Amino acid sequence: MHDHEKQIPIWFFIGCLLAVYGVLITGAGVYEWLNPPPPEKMVKLWHYHADVWWGLGLLVFGLFYVVKFWPSKPESLTGRLPS
Amino acid sequence: MHLVPFFAAGDASLLSLSRIDLVIIALYFAVVLGIGFYLKKFASTGEDFFLAGRKMTAWIAGLSFISANLSSLETMGWSAMAYQYGMLGAHAYLIGAIPAILFLAVVMMPFYYICKTHSVPGYLKLRYGEGPRSIAGISFSFLTIMVSGASMFAMAKILNLLLGWDMNVSIWVSSITVAIYVALGGLLSAVFNEVLQYFLIWAGSLLIPILGIIHAGGWTKMMETIQRNAAIIHPTVSNADFTSLWRNLGSFDSNPMGIDWFGMVFGLGLAVSFGYWCTDFLQVQRVIVAKDLRSAQNGTIIGAVLKMLVPIIVTIPGLLGLAVLMNADGSPMVLVPESDPRAGITHRTYNDVLPLLMGQYLGPGLLGLGVTAMIAGFMSGMAGNISAFATVWTYDVYKPLIRKNAPDAHYLSMGRWSSILGVLISIGTAYFLFYFQNILDYLQVLVFFFIVPLFGAIILGMLWKRATPAGGFWGFLCAILVSIGMWVYVHTFPDGYRPQPKVTLSRGAVINLEKGPDGKINRIVVEKGEVETVNVSEAGLAAGAVIPPLIKDRKGEVVVQVLAPEVVLADSKETTRFGVEGVPVVLGTEVKARSATISHKFAPAAFNPDHARRIARSEKAKPMAVNMYSAWWSFVVCVAVTILVSLFTKPKPDAELKDLVMGLTTLPDEGPCPWHKKPLFWATVVAVVLVVVNIIFW
Numbered sequence: 001m002h003d004h005e006k007q008i009p010i011w012f013f014i015g016c017l018l019a020v021y022g023v024l025i026t027g028a029g030v031y032e033w034l035n036p037p038p039p040e041k042m043v044k045l046w047h048y049h050a051d052v053w054w055g056l057g058l059l060v061f062g063l064f065y066v067v068k069f070w071p072s073k074p075e076s077l078t079g080r081l082p083s
Numbered sequence: 084m085h086l087v088p089f090f091a092a093g094d095a096s097l098l099s100l101s102r103i104d105l106v107i108i109a110l111y112f113a114v115v116l117g118i119g120f121y122l123k124k125f126a127s128t129g130e131d132f133f134l135a136g137r138k139m140t141a142w143i144a145g146l147s148f149i150s151a152n153l154s155s156l157e158t159m160g161w162s163a164m165a166y167q168y169g170m171l172g173a174h175a176y177l178i179g180a181i182p183a184i185l186f187l188a189v190v191m192m193p194f195y196y197i198c199k200t201h202s203v204p205g206y207l208k209l210r211y212g213e214g215p216r217s218i219a220g221i222s223f224s225f226l227t228i229m230v231s232g233a234s235m236f237a238m239a240k241i242l243n244l245l246l247g248w249d250m251n252v253s254i255w256v257s258s259i260t261v262a263i264y265v266a267l268g269g270l271l272s273a274v275f276n277e278v279l280q281y282f283l284i285w286a287g288s289l290l291i292p293i294l295g296i297i298h299a300g301g302w303t304k305m306m307e308t309i310q311r312n313a314a315i316i317h318p319t320v321s322n323a324d325f326t327s328l329w330r331n332l333g334s335f336d337s338n339p340m341g342i343d344w345f346g347m348v349f350g351l352g353l354a355v356s357f358g359y360w361c362t363d364f365l366q367v368q369r370v371i372v373a374k375d376l377r378s379a380q381n382g383t384i385i386g387a388v389l390k391m392l393v394p395i396i397v398t399i400p401g402l403l404g405l406a407v408l409m410n411a412d413g414s415p416m417v418l419v420p421e422s423d424p425r426a427g428i429t430h431r432t433y434n435d436v437l438p439l440l441m442g443q444y445l446g447p448g449l450l451g452l453g454v455t456a457m458i459a460g461f462m463s464g465m466a467g468n469i470s471a472f473a474t475v476w477t478y479d480v481y482k483p484l485i486r487k488n489a490p491d492a493h494y495l496s497m498g499r500w501s502s503i504l505g506v507l508i509s510i511g512t513a514y515f516l517f518y519f520q521n522i523l524d525y526l527q528v529l530v531f532f533f534i535v536p537l538f539g540a541i542i543l544g545m546l547w548k549r550a551t552p553a554g555g556f557w558g559f560l561c562a563i564l565v566s567i568g569m570w571v572y573v574h575t576f577p578d579g580y581r582p583q584p585k586v587t588l589s590r591g592a593v594i595n596l597e598k599g600p601d602g603k604i605n606r607i608v609v610e611k612g613e614v615e616t617v618n619v620s621e622a623g624l625a626a627g628a629v630i631p632p633l634i635k636d637r638k639g640e641v642v643v644q645v646l647a648p649e650v651v652l653a654d655s656k657e658t659t660r661f662g663v664e665g666v667p668v669v670l671g672t673e674v675k676a677r678s679a680t681i682s683h684k685f686a687p688a689a690f691n692p693d694h695a696r697r698i699a700r701s702e703k704a705k706p707m708a709v710n711m712y713s714a715w716w717s718f719v720v721c722v723a724v725t726i727l728v729s730l731f732t733k734p735k736p737d738a739e740l741k742d743l744v745m746g747l748t749t750l751p752d753e754g755p756c757p758w759h760k761k762p763l764f765w766a767t768v769v770a771v772v773l774v775v776v777n778i779i780f781w
Contacts, residue, residue: 010278010279013114014278016114021452024103024106024448025452027103027448028103029448043443043445043446044298044443044444045294045444050290050444050449051446054449055448
């Protein structure tokens with residue numbers, strides 16, 4: 001039989017994935033900021049550096065979920081256990 | 084005579100990915116497979132596998148409910164709709180969804196939940212008997228597999244067009260991944276990946292409307308530009324208002340869809356929407372697995388809120404396509420429907436609007452996330468259909484018709500094997516679609532053939548205890564037949580359907596373009612090569628002849644279309660391609676001409692306006708308007724026949740209808756509930772917000 005109390009919540013997986021994506025996208029954005037592509041290869045509104053702040057947003061959001069739903073806490077896979 | 088703006092479609096691949104993008108995509112595949120393997124141990128009984136153990140919280144159920152609907156076919160398709168129909172495209176997320184979802188939560192959910200059915204066809208069995216259940220079970224199994232295969236094919240085709248990926252690799256990699264994680268974790272896996280996909284879709288798509296609105300100069304400026312550009316992009320509806328939700332529905336010709344408010348409210352808002360949201364098992368399955376009735380109801384209402392937000396990432400990009408997609412010369416980029424002969428040759432299609440915006444705004448990393456969101460959307464669409472197929476096949480076809488009394492472990496095993504079998508049949512369907520791509524265009528309509536009548540049968544069964552099994556069966560069946568009949572009728576042309584006259588210049592043909600002072604093409608002189616014509620009189624195709632810009636047809640003059648997929652300019656020797664309308668073509672002495680005359684009595688890609696007028700009340704009705712009105716008539720037929728037959732046949736005794744019909748169902752006491760957790764309170768709040776949103780964008 002399975003034991004739902006020991007399952008890892010989906011929010012934790014989501015947090016991990018978004019945090020890793022945040023790091024990768026921010027890194028790619030900073031690299032591009034420091035090494036600008038030729039004008040014909042630049043995306044529209046490149047000067048806003050959307051990848052940097054969007055990546056940071058994903059990182060913060062992801063880390064928040066990772067911390068909040070860290071598996072050591074007694075939560076069910078499908079959400080918090082009733083108290 | 085009008086001239087379609089000159090436009091070259093560009094390179095074969097629309098987007099190019101960097102290494103970081105590929106890492107992001109690979110990570111997604113690794114995570115979904117990892118989740119599938121992890122969840123296997125939690126799917127050890129039939130209840131776990133098919134219904135995720137009935138332990139979902141309201142948030143998970145709500146996210147999964149809305150995510151199962153938010154596939155990439157949906158996001159790309161409805162962005163395309165917004166590009167084609169303007170703001171009216173948002174109705175699919177407002178009146179075309181929210182009232183039905185709230186109705187499901189407040190009125191229908193108690194019946195689905197209390198009778199503990201495994202599926203919507205299962206409810207039909209309990210309420211009406213085996214006949215309606217068998218029709219619904221078999222048709223639903225067939226449709227889910229078709230939709231899953233279509234999802235697979237569409238993904239492969241889109242990844243091929245956008246990124247140049249091999250279609251076979253896309254089909255097999257995605258389907259093996261889906262097969263592994265659904266067969267291992269069942270509905271639990273499907274639901275988890277749907278929740279994950281919901282976050283990815285927002286993470287990968289939200290930047291497009293934000294950057295697009297900034298680029299357009301703000302909301303008001305964007306709306307002004309749309310109205311200005313729409314006259315060029317959609318010349319056949321140049322007087323239509325593209326920027327309102329309701330203001331333009333007073334008459335059929337003041338909006339780009341050719342519909343009026345009645346069709347929108349009763350066709351989309353009642354028949355299509357209630358049919359889809361209240362009885363499509365793929366949707367309902369997501370919320371009937373909640374841990375208790377209140378969670379099922381609140382989860383559905385959470386789904387309604389999430390649904391209302393979707394226009395931000397779907398409708399706005401479609402509208403942005405009308406405002407910010409430009410050709411190199413600064414003219415608005417014209418996209419065409421998939422059925423247009425220029426599609427994919429000289430013009431991008433409506434469905435490309437979202438990928439074009441992705442390519443315009445998303446750099447390395449972000450583009451990978453956007454493509455991942457797209458792949459996730461397709462895969463979760465496949466997984467949702469496969470898990471729904473496994474449930475309906477096992478419980479509504481295999482168990483009642485093939486093996487009635489087997490132990491639970493047998494049905495669990497059947498569920499796993501039918502998931503794999505479902506994926507294999509989907510792959511077969513995907514390859515079938517390679518050769519019969521047109522079927523894709525009708526698949527969505529095919530779904531409406533069944534779900535609208537299904538809603539009619541179910542809602543009467545739930546609310547009217549006098550509805551009899553015979554009434555339900557005949558109402559359901561007649562409405563399906565009427566739906567199919569209407570579809571055949573609007574595509575039938577007793578006098579023959581003749582596609583628009585077209586001239587195609589062969590690859591490598593040598594031409595001269597004579598342009599006016601404004602740079603537009605006035606005349607095309609073909610010096611060498613071949614010319615193929617469709618529905619252009621053969622008499623005028625001799626060497627030295629001129630194919631006129633307009634040709635007389637039975638109903639007046641028709642513009643001739645000229646396509647040049649890859650031609651050589653005689654003076655500069657450069658290769659170019661273009662598509663224009665209403666331009667004379669002169670055939671040189673070395674030119675070979677071939678002609679064909681095409682006329683069909685039945686043309687599934689075209690609508691007979693005379694017949695469409697009888698169903699959708701206007702000759703101006705576009706396909707979407709015809710679909711909405713067809714759904715409305717189908718619903719009316721279902722209700723009328725069910726009532727009529729029920730009045731003359733014997734109803735089931737009350738004892739057999741307990742927990743299935745209003746008035747004979749006792750709601751379970753789930754303990755005291757504070758006001759802020761009551762489904763009715765939140766349903767009212769969401770309904771008020773819906774009204775406010777409609778007034779703001781009136």
